[in-house]
Amino acid sequence: MPVTSSAPTPEDLDTLSLQLGRPVRDVVEIPARCRCGSPLVAATAPRLSNGIPFPTTFYLTHPTITAAVSRLEAAGVMAEMTRRLAEDPELAAAHRAAHENYLVERERIRQRAGIDPVPEIESISAGGYPERVKCLHVLAGHALAVGPGITPLGDETLERISQDWNPQMCTCGTAWDHEAEVPTKDLSRHVRRLKNSDSKESQ
Numbered sequence: 001m002p003v004t005s006s007a008p009t010p011e012d013l014d015t016l017s018l019q020l021g022r023p024v025r026d027v028v029e030i031p032a033r034c035r036c037g038s039p040l041v042a043a044t045a046p047r048l049s050n051g052i053p054f055p056t057t058f059y060l061t062h063p064t065i066t067a068a069v070s071r072l073e074a075a076g077v078m079a080e081m082t083r084r085l086a087e088d089p090e091l092a093a094a095h096r097a098a099h100e101n102y103l104v105e106r107e108r109i110r111q112r113a114g115i116d117p118v119p120e121i122e123s124i125s126a127g128g129y130p131e132r133v134k135c136l137h138v139l140a141g142h143a144l145a146v147g148p149g150i151t152p153l154g155d156e157t158l159e160r161i162s163q164d165w166n167p168q169m170c171t172c173g174t175a176w177d178h179e180a181e182v183p184t185k186d187l188s189r190h191v192r193r194l195k196n197s198d199s200k201e202s203q
Contacts, residue, residue, distance in 0.1 A: 006030050012039055014182045019061045019175075022183050025049065028113045031058060031145035038172045040065065041141045045113040046106050046121060053120040056127075057106040060141035064171040068164035069136045069157060077160070081133040081153050091152060098151035099129035102142060 008016070008027045016024035016039055026045040034040055040062045048054050060066055085092045102125040110118065127138025136157050143154030158166070165171060 008039075008042070015039055016042055016061050017182050018177065018180055019063055020183075023185070024061075026054070026113075028109050032141075034062065034170050034172055035167065036170045036172050038062070038170075041144050043105075043109050043145065045115055046110050046118045047115055053118050055106075055121045055124050056138060056141075057102065057109055058138070058141035058145040060137045060144070062165075062172075063175040064165045065140060065144075065161065066137060068161035069140050072157065072160055073136050077157075078128075078133045078136060081156075082128070085132060094152045096130040098142065098154070099125045101146065101150050102126065102129060105146065 006029060008030050012030055013024055013027060016027065019039070024042060026048045027042045028045050029043045030039045030041070031043045032040040040060070042059045042061050043057055044054055044059050046054055046057065060069070085095055103123065106125070126135065127142070128134035129138075133139065133153060139151055139154035140157045140161075141154075142151045143158055148155050
């Protein structure tokens with residue numbers, strides 16, 4: 001069984017880029033891997049090399065998992081979970097604790113990346129933490145990265161998709177095009193936002 005958390009290799013970075021369909025950026029470690037060794041989650045620096053603060057430390061990348069989680073979101077699971085947080089004080093407390101864990105993990109990743117603190121996102125995690133749920137991909141990525149028992153709604157998300165993917169399964173052979181050219185042009189919204197900002201400043 002491969003080591004689950006490790007510094008990314010060049011092969012990992014190529015795989016992540018193929019999984020995402022764009023060049024991966026500022027990956028500090030691979031905190032979760034498939035049983036075959038392929039990345040499931042990328043841990044990203046809290047400030048990208050282009051200067052943009054990036055609060056989503058654990059970025060879910062595996063196409064099988066992201067598609068399954070997207071189906072949950074389309075089915076209204078985020079609203080359901082947010083209602084339960086309002087009704088269940090014990091669950092709400094555990095969700096807030098998961099938020100704190102996310103911040104601790106992001107600080108660890110920041111230090112490992114050797115970058116300065118990022119005050120723009122201080123105390124801000126991701127995914128709707130600590131009061132609600134607005135992105136199941138964040139919760140699933142967090143759960144995969146830190147293991148069970150830390151983020152109950154992240155663990156639940158993985159349980160809900162277990163027929164599509166679970167740790168005993170490997171769908172990597174068909175989940176993305178292994179023969180495709182590795183993407184080199186970044187069309188992500190973060191880069192577009194930076195380009196638009198630079199354009200406005202130059203006018």
